[in-house]
Amino acid sequence: MAPSRMGLNDFPDSLLCLILTRVPLDQAIRCSVLSKRWKLLWRFLPILDFSDDMLYSSARLPSARLPEIQNIIDGILKLHSVSLEAFDFHGVFTSSISSAKIDEWIHHAALKDVTKLRLQFRRVVAVPTSVFTCCKLRSLTLMNFSLENMHGSFSGFPCLVSLFLVNIKLNDKTLELMLPLCPVLRGLFVLDCHGLQRVKICSTSLLLLKLDFPPSCNEIKAITAKCPRLCSLTIQIMHHVEKMEFELPICSDLSTTVSRLEPFTALKSLMKVAFLNGIYEGNVSNLHQFPYLTQICIDNARYLARNISGAAPLLKNLEQAHLNVASLNDAIPLLAYLLQHAPAMKTLIVSRQQGFDGALEFVNMLFNLPRASKEAKILLSLKNFKGSE
Secondary structure, X not given: OOOOOOOHHHOOHHHHHHHHOOOOHHHHHHHHHOOHHHHOHHHHOOEEEEOHHHHHHHHOOOOOOHHHHHHHHHHHHHHOOOOOOEEEEEOHHHHHOOHHHHHHHHHHHHHOOOOEEEEEEEEEEEOOHHHHHOOOOOEXXXXXXXXXXXXXXXXXXXOOOEEEEEEEEOOHHHHHHHHHHOOOOOEEEEEOOEOOOEEEEEOOOOOEEEEEOOOOOOOOXXXXXXXXXXXXXXXXXXXXXXXXXXXXXXXXXXXEOOOOOHHHHHHOOOXXXXXXXXXXXXXXXXXXHOOOOOEEEEEXXXXXXXXXXXXXXXXXXXXXXXEEEOOHHHHHHHHHHHHHHOOOOOEEEEEOOOOOOOHHHHHHHHHOOOOOOOOOOOEEEEEOOXXXX
């Protein structure tokens, strides 16, 4: 007897719904015409993703009109029958829909115990108040909003694990008050936000912290982080910060573009990767305080001391260095320091945006410098250099 073949209709509903979550929502809804069984399947999808492509396609219009968009979303939410794992709402159409209507839709998601919420607007508006009623959230992403004030009745996100704030208008008080109301938060990402001046991050649960401020941001005066369980810290900021304090006893991964190493000396036995925007005379000799450092990238290295003196312990683990310099005079002191104190150096990259003459003379000078290990083979990469005449 020939073995029987299993078709899609032989799969359980839970597996069919999982398959439908892999395709855009409008296509999942169109599958309802396949058979009577498939007619209602889309109502049990755990993920609802409303985007421009989905809505324009569903309305069968080259540019869907506002009434069609609202009717489509209202109809889908009215017929949807199960709890939500994820609710995504983003697109150009958000600029023409009232905040009250969007608040209504998010409130519907809150009633369905949504656990992952992602909202992206094309215009900056206040965060819908219904967001603060989603008490089952584990992941929240807000893009292009104003979050200067929290809803008065907000009691916290007791289940929130990940928080992404992207291009958000914030203030110091809101961020500081919000974190204690997220008792199990593990990852905080503050990206391209503005309005902050004295950033204070205090959390006993946080494991991962990323602060990435836009290049035009010059408002930050101080950054304080007190996170006893933090393992990974990333700070990207392009201007000098007056005060930086960190209490991160177990942090093992650091990436930063700040030019001052002193605030991170408490992490000296743990820091492995450092990305520095500019480096000052005192910081060159401070590099030896980070014996586990394996990679270093120094951009805009134009404040180097011409002469670096004094003995320093070896940077035993440093394997790769990338310098973006303004002139040969900027490069030579630091390169000499690294070659003499990094016996494990394998890759050395020197670049300049506009290029300059004298590459051959520079290479000859470089390899005549004293080296910590003459046996080490170093791969030298010169970017944007012009050939010597």
